[in-house]
Amino acid sequence: MNISLARRLVAVATVSAMGLLVGCGARVSDDPSTGAAGAGCVDTSGSSVKIGFLNSRSGTMAISENTVYNSLKLAADQINAAGGVAGKQLAIVAEDGASEPTTFAEKAEKLIRGDCVAAVFGGWTSSSRKAMLPVFESNNALLFYPVQYEGLESSKNIFYTGATTNQQIVPALDYLKEKGAKSLFLVGSDYVFPQTANKIIKAYAKANGIEVKGEEYAPLGHTDFSTIVSKVKAADADAVFNTLNGDSNVAFFKEYKNAGLTADAMPVLSVSIAEEEVGGIGVGNIVGQPVAWNYYQTIDSAQNKKFVADFKAAYGPTKVTSDPMEAAYTSLYLWKGMVEKAKSFAVADIQKAAGGVTFDAPEGKVTVNGENHHIAKTALIGKIGQDGLIHTDWTSGKPIEPDPYLKSYPWATGLSG
Amino acid sequence: MEILLSQLFNGLSGGSILLLAALGLALTFGQMGVINMAHGEFIMAGAYTAFVVQNLLGDAGLSLLVSLPAAFVVGGLLGLALEALLLRRMYHRPLDTLLVTFGVSLVLQQLARDVFGTAGVDVAAPEWLSGPVEVFGVAFPKTRLFILVLAIVAVVVLSALLAFTPLGRRIRATVQNRSLAESSGISTRRTDRITFFVGSGLAGVAGVALTLMGSISSNLGTNYIVDAFLVVVVGGVGQIKGAVIAAFVLGVAQSWIEYSTTASIAKVVVLALIVAFLQARPQGIFVVRTRSLV
Incomplete structure (x- = not known):
């Protein structure tokens, strides 16, 4: 990615x-x-x-x-x-x-x-x-x-x-739609993964009556998000879909908070921020924001508790x-x-x-x-908690069959061509 | 109108960040002619100083105020060590300096990874700097206002130091004609060391400011070093006022072009403009005129 x-x-x-x-x-x-x-x-x-x-x-x-x-x-x-x-x-x-x-x-x-x-x-x-x-x-x-x-x-x-995309990005869009988002703003790093993801998002939005109010890309390693956040703020979409990668996320979320934007007013759904990255961004800058993955450390199952315990035993109690x-x-x-x-x-x-x-x-x-x-895999949308961990907020309920070319989605015809 | 104002502010703010990152370099590269590739890592050291101070003190507001002088000293001492151990053996050998300082920058980055880990760390902004100030319906983030003020203060203090103090006179004399300064009884060795201390200290201060804006990790410095050199070169080597004008012009240009296009295109356009400008005016905005023959 x-x-x-x-x-x-x-x-x-x-x-x-x-x-x-x-x-x-x-x-x-x-x-x-x-x-x-x-x-x-x-x-x-x-x-x-x-x-x-x-x-x-x-x-x-x-x-x-x-x-x-x-x-x-x-x-x-x-x-x-x-x-x-x-x-x-x-x-x-x-x-x-x-x-x-x-x-x-x-x-x-x-x-x-x-x-x-x-x-x-x-x-x-x-x-x-x-x-x-x-x-x-x-x-x-x-x-x-x-x-x-x-x-x-x-x-x-x-x-x-x-x-693949139908197990992460598509469920994330279903989630936003369910929460009543009628318009989106897309922010991503300037390379293949965000560009491809945004193509899929735009096709989904078109089919579901969601307006895409803007689409911005920042070069990898970009550090100044003032202009992009200004554009996001001016567009006033219901939610932001974030495919930024790496350090840029830190600068983006700090700017987002300092511009007075909040997870309640305009949530930013991210697909590249996991437990590891939260610490570097600062919990206070990102608390309450949604992310989309298939696994969180907080999953309440015997298998996961054993995995987390074994991992911490092997590599240290502070590891996530x-x-x-x-x-x-x-x-x-x-x-x-x-x-x-x-x-x-x-x-x-x-x-x-x-x-x-x-x-x-x-x-x-x-x-x-x-x-x-x-x-x-089962898709899970989580929210970042005060503890820096991610807590499941929404689940697809059952494992989603992988469909890397999105063949089973009528709105996606033409994307894989 | 609101957009106009907010983009102008974004530009000035971007410029002030560039300026803080470049100000120390304007002194060490501009005045002394040392190409210090480790300048970015001095910025990184400043940022990590803020992280350490915050962990020691706890309170975000107090720790920011303590971090600024602490990072100045940390950056300055790193600079002093670099100058005393390596650089003074290779004045007038710019290519060797470039390679050696690049090596030092790699060493410092690895050191940061070993000490603080590979994952980024967070320095919390104080409560009084969080959120925006609303003026005429435009939101100005307080952190950016703080950095703008900090940059202006740094420029004013540095300019006053150079213009009105005996140390400033010695620095200017050494820059303009090293041998003549020496024969008039100025210890150029001592002057070099102090100049390097101040320039590197300013990098540390810039590092503290940057913790308010972006990520704090071992590659923090590499994100800024190229832009910092661009500012100094465009401004005219050997000039503080050139760096100030260049930083703000580049900042405003970047944010305006970015607003009407995209961030990637703005970067390319700004770089193309710089190249075109340096073709027409290789010496930068301002030129130091000296009576020396070289």
Whole structure:
């Protein structure tokens, strides 16, 4: 869900070029003994099996992706303690994507061909996923991607355990409509995720008689929101839909409050602010504002209480858990479910067995969709409380089937084209 | 009319933020010719000083007032250390200075991450600065008024220091002709050190002001360093009044263009205008005329 189109294009071009080079120079890795295993050299003969974690441990995304790595590690440790996957202990090979899409592609290639891992878990920005996609497809390997994103993608080599648009943005719009919003103002960072999200929002608004009073984009890292907030204030919409990313949120919400705007008068619904970010924005600047995700630390279930307690026990009592962390944790358990259902670590067998695999995740029960490789998740709209945590205010009630191309929504025809 | 007034205010406010970030740089880069890439991290250090002071004192109002002088001292001491340990060995080697200070900025950023964590921290604004003041139906955020006043005070104090005090005379003499100043009995070493202390201290003050506006994290400085250099270059190296005019012109231009277009386009247009302006006038708005031959 991140970084500019230009960079993405460059990254994809570089990776494709690199793929060619590596493809030509690579040693023959198809070991006949593992037969159907797509990745070729995965060794499942011993008492352990290798898996790869690929997260940015350095660079600008490290702040977010370190938490994902921690959740993956927690899941792996728990699975190993409980006897492993199909009786085999997990041996983790961790690589640093360094916040660079090209590095992600390189390291993915290394994990698949060099380390012969059975599956790779990680990635955060859409640019990193788009860069890795051709690597996983050409090697017929598996990637589990744990972050909500802009949809319009479905690869047989990727499992998407974060929300696609119809599990986050569409329910958020349903929520605002239910609360009586007749007009919206759209504020976002200037790159692919907000632009795509806003296209969907505008199509929804048109079909539902909601007026879009304005649409503003700020460059990533933008720090002065006085003019944008002036425009928001002058437009006087019923609600603001916020797809800003990173530090810009802090400047935006401080400006919003100082301009005298409040969550009661004009709520700002955000899709990129989770428990982690609230502290940096300052609870006082954002209290009462709604956000849209599929998981909150405050979810009242036995699974979640255990997850939160285990996470705090492993990484410190002040740590919070958030949606992408939970989706990463869940992704490892889903892979375990797939392997045990397929009774095989081979990619083709897993792809065949994936549909219908379920897991009682901290967010609730999730089910893998065998067609598009996303998972059915319950949408939750939460409000930020004085305690800095997010409390569920509205729920879709049941898991929503993933629909990355929004095919089942008549108003969305033409968006995916 | 309301829009006119509120956009003019937004522009002036944006300008005052630029000015605070650039004022210290106008002194160290403008007057001394040192390209200090770590200036942004001195701003960051000021912001974290505000965070530490607030955690120690608790009260947001009192801590803001204590933070301002505290951050001046913290920024100043960092500057002094940089000057004494590294920079004084490489005056007249601008490229080396650039690389060394860039390295220092990376070190300081990592240090901030290690000490304060990678996630952003929050400094609460005092109650008396929250919300807007309504004048003629236009809402002026109090935090922005505070920063505007702070920037004006900083400029007035700095200008008075340069114009009317013996220290100011020594600084100006050193800038205009270093060897002549030295031969008239001015300790240029000492003057350099004090100038660097004051310039870096101003960066610390800017950091405190910025806690009212945006995020406080290890990359706070990198968000401002380029704009700060632009202000000094456009204003004319070696001039405080040039930096003042440049900051306000850039601030107002940014907010006006942004109002009729978008934030991204405004950034591009403003940068294009700067490039065009520097083509026509490479020395900036004002030029220091000296009798030295170089």
